[in-house]
Amino acid sequence: MASRMENSERMGADKNVTNRTVTDAHSAGSGGSLESLHLNPDARGQETIGSPFVKRAKMSARDVNVFYGEKQAISNISLDIAQNEILAMIGPSGCGKSTFLRTLNRMNDIIPACRVEGKITLDGEDIYQKERDTVLLRARVGMVFQKPNPFPKSIYENVAYGPKIHGLAQNKATMDEIVESSLRRASLFDEVKDQLDKPGTGLSGGQQQRLCIARAIAVSPEIILMDEPCSALDPIATARIEELMNELKENYTIAIVTHSMQQAARVSQRTAYFHLGELIEVGETKEIFTLPQHQLTENYITGRFG
Amino acid sequence: MNSNEDYRTTALIQASLRKRYARERRFRLYGMLAVLAGFVFLFLLLADIIIKGTPAFTQHYIKVTVDFDRDSLGLPQNFTSEDLARADYGAVIKRSLREMFPDVSIRAEKRRLYRLISIGAEYSLRDMVVADPALVGKKRNIWLLAHSEASSYLKGQVAAATEEAERKVKDVQMRWLNALREEGRTELRFNTTFFLAGDSREPELAGIKAALVGSLYTLLVTFCLAFPIGVMAAIYLEEFAPRNRLTDLIEININNLAAVPSIVFGLLGLAVFINFFELPRSAPLVGGIVLALMTLPTIIITSRAAIQAVPPSIHEAALGVGASKLQTILHHVLPVAMPGILTGSIIGMAQALGETAPLLMIGMVAFIMEVPAGVTDPATVLPVQIFLWADSPERGFTEKTSAAIMVLMAFLIMMNAAAVYLRRRFERK
Structure with missing residues (x-):
């Protein structure tokens, strides 16, 4: 890890001399430790290359900093997510992309030591204002997690839970409808229609993840956040989920964190590259993968590290 | 690494394997012994309690020919139900017992005779008569609750070989009880009192x-x-x-x-x-x-x-x-x-x-x-x-x-x- 890091620093230093973070850490001879780079105050204020801002932004983040206690996890991130697009976030482990994703529906609130600075808006409204309700926010911004985490209840109850607590269905028939259409949109219905009362935890990994997607879309969110949704799945299950994301794009806005660059290239319209808590580069997915502007991005997508 | 070295590594691992397996077997044995010891102690404890406790679920009754004589009950000519509740049933039982064993004349022996029947028998007789006043003046064969010591002898818990002075059940009582048993006047019944009563000074009347x-x-x-x-x-x-x-x-x-x-x-x-x-x-x-x-x-x-x-x-x-x-x-x-x-x-x-x-x-x-x-x-x-x-x-x-x-x-x-x-x-x- 250390040697890889040093390698990346050198590359960065060679290509982009203005990147003071990298040069400083290198010249200090700190052996490329993550922390030294991370906490270096010079890391702040670095410009993101590319086009982080869009015209029709559904959500937008401005100068977001996240701290876990003393440790800064992400710094000065400004990024827009456009309506009905799939935004992919890539980068090496620990680069803060998951942290950033979780700030978008205030999932970090449950971590006591976590502190968020900056401004994040959904349809122009600040979601971090005190009076803004996290319950409503999370109903509008759904989430699918890295590990499939169905409730230890029946498949039906898993999907029906969200609509039930929000009072979206007035009667049993409407609820049945919501459950069926959610499962259909998650392309799971045909596989489970005869076992809706069986526990959701008894399904295969891929099915469980599609169940979690069905659960997320059952409350008709406007945005779906996906945190490495395919990392625990085999290629076939992954393909099904990617297919599903393409269909969902018609109605939803999706932000996905992924470790698979192929996946990012396949599903997303825009891609953001994170590195050590910084947003390095954002752009059209095609451009990022064919013509990366920043040396770190290029190193990462060509597989030199990460 | 050449094949010679490969062979040596294998031999070393094999040599150590035997030791490792032996250690594993020993460890398993210790575990089994621990479980076994636990079971043995538990079994001994339970067996002891059950063997000692089971007799408490039964108790003996003695069939006594009770003469509900109005005089011994101490009842007036025209008695009310209140009189019946206050009548002397103890005297009736004592008289009936004396009639069954007429040769008992010494006072100390009489007292021993009375001790065959539980003190609670009086109350069951009273309840019986209060429920059916027509009994007064009649003779009936009635099963009366035995005293706990008598019951304990009948259950075989008293060793006759011990010195008389050291046991509560005396020789003469044993004789009477044996006689009663031979006549078929004793019976072992399920002890409902134990489950239906509160505590008492008399073991046969005590309940949980x-x-x-x-x-x-x-x-x-x-x-x-x-x-x-x-x-x-x-x-x-x-x-x-x-x-x-x-x-x-x-x-x-x-x-x-x-x-x-x-x-x-x-x-x-x-x-x-x-x-x-x-x-x-x-x-x-x-x-x-x-x-x-x-x-x-x-x-x-x-x-x-x-x-x-x-x-x-x-x-x-x-x-x-x-x-x-x-x-x-x-x-x-x-x-x-x-x-x-x-x-x-x-x-x-x-x-x-x-x-x-x-x-x-x-x-x-x-x-x-x-x-x-x-x-x-x-x-x-x-x-x-x-x-x-x-x-x-x-x-x-x-x-x-x-x-x-x-x-x-x-x-x-x-x-x-x-x-x-x-x-x-x-x-x-």
């Missing part, structure tokens, strides 16, 4: 019901207080409370309370609930409160552990679809934690069931003949009853002690079975 009902009320109070308070405290501390010095202090105190000797809780109960709040003495209400205080730390600690063990992914999943904190806890965290919470509670309740020391302090050692009708009536509990009977000199109480232990264990098993059933139901979901 008062203590059993007392234990039931006490534990009911304990459960109703300790379970909700314990689980609520655990939920608050685990899910809502901020982490700071105050909550740390609370946590340390709860852990310390779990280790406080139970008699201290008894003193607290005496000082606070009885002396200050003036709640009734010897009552299951106070006993239950004291035991609840004693059980609370156990329930809080185990419940917190169970809540902590709920995977965070379930939390996230619930919050992710927009559940509020309370909904997350009630719908998802608690159902998953419930088996663990129940296990902890049942451990606490089992502790409370077997507890004597704190109850001594609040006066639940009383001699209770009446079955308590509510949580404020004087009562005792099973372990205290066991202690009282074990302390009694009468031979008849030895078997009662073991029988009471059996009842206590049955109570415990039923409580555990209920917990296991509930746990299964939660786990199936």
Whole structure:
């Protein structure tokens, strides 16, 4: 890890001399430790290359900093997510992309030591204002997690839970409808229609993840956040989920964190590259993968590290 | 690495393998021995209690030809039912016994003869006559409850070889009992008194019901207080409370309370609930409160552990679809934690069931003949009853002690079975 890091620093230093973070850490001879780079105050204020801002932004983040206690996890991130697009976030482990994703529906609130600075808006409204309700926010911004985490209840109850607590269905028939259409949109219905009362935890990994997607879309969110949704799945299950994301794009806005660059290239319209808590580069997915502007991005997508 | 070296490595590993396997076998053997030792001790204990306790579930009756003579009953010519209730049934029994053994004339011997029949027989005769006054003046063959010593001889618990002075059942009584047995005038019946009566000074009249009902009320109070308070405290501390010095202090105190000797809780109960709040003495209400205080730390600690063990992914999943904190806890965290919470509670309740020391302090050692009708009536509990009977000199109480232990264990098993059933139901979901 250390040697890889040093390698990346050198590359960065060679290509982009203005990147003071990298040069400083290198010249200090700190052996490329993550922390030294991370906490270096010079890391702040670095410009993101590319086009982080869009015209029709559904959500937008401005100068977001996240701290876990003393440790800064992400710094000065400004990024827009456009309506009905799939935004992919890539980068090496620990680069803060998951942290950033979780700030978008205030999932970090449950971590006591976590502190968020900056401004994040959904349809122009600040979601971090005190009076803004996290319950409503999370109903509008759904989430699918890295590990499939169905409730230890029946498949039906898993999907029906969200609509039930929000009072979206007035009667049993409407609820049945919501459950069926959610499962259909998650392309799971045909596989489970005869076992809706069986526990959701008894399904295969891929099915469980599609169940979690069905659960997320059952409350008709406007945005779906996906945190490495395919990392625990085999290629076939992954393909099904990617297919599903393409269909969902018609109605939803999706932000996905992924470790698979192929996946990012396949599903997303825009891609953001994170590195050590910084947003390095954002752009059209095609451009990022064919013509990366920043040396770190290029190193990462060509597989030199990460 | 060449093939020679490969071979050497293999040989080395093989040599060490034998040792490793031997160690594994030895370790398994130790484990088996430990389990076996545990089983042997448990078996010995249970066998001892069951062998000693089973005779308590039966007792002897003696068929006596009772002459309900109006004169011996001491009844006037025109008697009322009140007179019947006050009549001298003891005299009737004594006369009937004398008639059955006419050669008994010495006073001391007569007294021994009367001791064959339980003192309780008088009351059963009274009930019989009050229910049917037409009996007066008639002769009937009636099965009367035998004295516990007579019953103990008939059960074969008295060795005739011991010196007469050293046993309660004297030679002459043995002769009478043998004669009665030969005539078919003795009978061994199931001991319903044991399950239907409260404590008594006479072993054959003593029953476990008062203590059993007392234990039931006490534990009911304990459960109703300790379970909700314990689980609520655990939920608050685990899910809502901020982490700071105050909550740390609370946590340390709860852990310390779990280790406080139970008699201290008894003193607290005496000082606070009885002396200050003036709640009734010897009552299951106070006993239950004291035991609840004693059980609370156990329930809080185990419940917190169970809540902590709920995977965070379930939390996230619930919050992710927009559940509020309370909904997350009630719908998802608690159902998953419930088996663990129940296990902890049942451990606490089992502790409370077997507890004597704190109850001594609040006066639940009383001699209770009446079955308590509510949580404020004087009562005792099973372990205290066991202690009282074990302390009694009468031979008849030895078997009662073991029988009471059996009842206590049955109570415990039923409580555990209920917990296991509930746990299964939660786990199936």
